[in-house]
Amino acid sequence: MSPISSGCEKTLQVGVVLPWPPFVFDGEQALTGIDVEISRLVLTHAGFCSQFVSLPSSKRGLVELEKGRVDILTAASFNQQRAQYSHFSTPYRREKMRLFWYEDAKYLTHDLASLLAQQKTIAVNNGGYYGKEFEQLSKVTNNKDLLVRVPLLKHRLYMLKAKRVDFMIDDEISGLYLISQEKIPGITLHPYVIHDNPIHFMLSKKTVTMDNVRSINAAIIDMQSNIKQIIASYTY
Structure with a gap:
């Protein structure tokens, strides 16, 4: 303080x-x-x-x-x-919310709704706002268990590293910064932008x-x- x-x-x-x-x-x-x-x-x-x-x-x-x-x-x-x-x-x-993942060519063109339809799990901030599309999709009963709410970015990143989730959604700048600081290879940005x-x-x-x-x-x-x-x- x-x-x-x-x-x-x-x-x-x-x-x-x-x-x-x-x-x-x-x-x-x-x-x-x-x-x-x-x-x-x-x-x-x-x-x-x-x-x-x-x-x-x-x-x-x-x-x-x-x-x-x-x-x-x-x-x-x-x-x-x-x-x-x-x-x-x-x-x-400005802020860009992005999907971070280990790249898989099968899902390069998928949007958020398509990924959830494929039962992909996604770590998100508890209390974060990711735009209207995410807000609507998060209310769908079948999606609720796929969205894993974790308060701290570092914990979300290490869940992704351990492949306990398939994706995480985070601010582009902070996500890339922490990946660089933690020296974690292989995690990249998915092309789909969640919210800008x-x-x-x-x-x-x-x-x-x-x-x-x-x-x-x-x-x-x-x-x-x-x-x-x-x-x-x-x-x-």
Whole structure:
């Protein structure tokens, strides 16, 4: 947890799931990573202090935000259910959700529905949002046992490595980064893109005002070149 800075009008509690490289790292002195650095940059520019709160899962983060026990979640995809209890900021980056697998030529042209129809098992984040297609398919009774919900990316990756599942769905940047760091050969990206969407901050309607949201949105727009530099420093 990072220390609270002095001299700010308001300190916002920012919930993050640890670890989620390269977006969130637990450093020796303070948290770091793409989303942590962008959060600090934007909130400071908007006139706020920030305190980062470690969360065990994305699902828990949504509960904490709805109850107002954290003010902000990073890396959020918009959907109507979440919008009932949170404001969404202007997007600050994009996210591609991809299928990771050990390549098998028989399934190169399959989409998500076809893979599930073939009884393929898929590790997914508990509480993650993967778009409308995934949301609809996940409600089909025959698919529920095929979607294995695991909170941490590293655990999902090692389930795939051990071939306890056939695929995992994850953010393209974080998945490729961890595969490289763990030096796991053979796992690649399936051609089918699950979801390509803008990423926002979610802000609790219980604790964050619309004036606060407008300040944060203005900071995101002002800091676009700096945000791009932060992302590039971790991915190139």
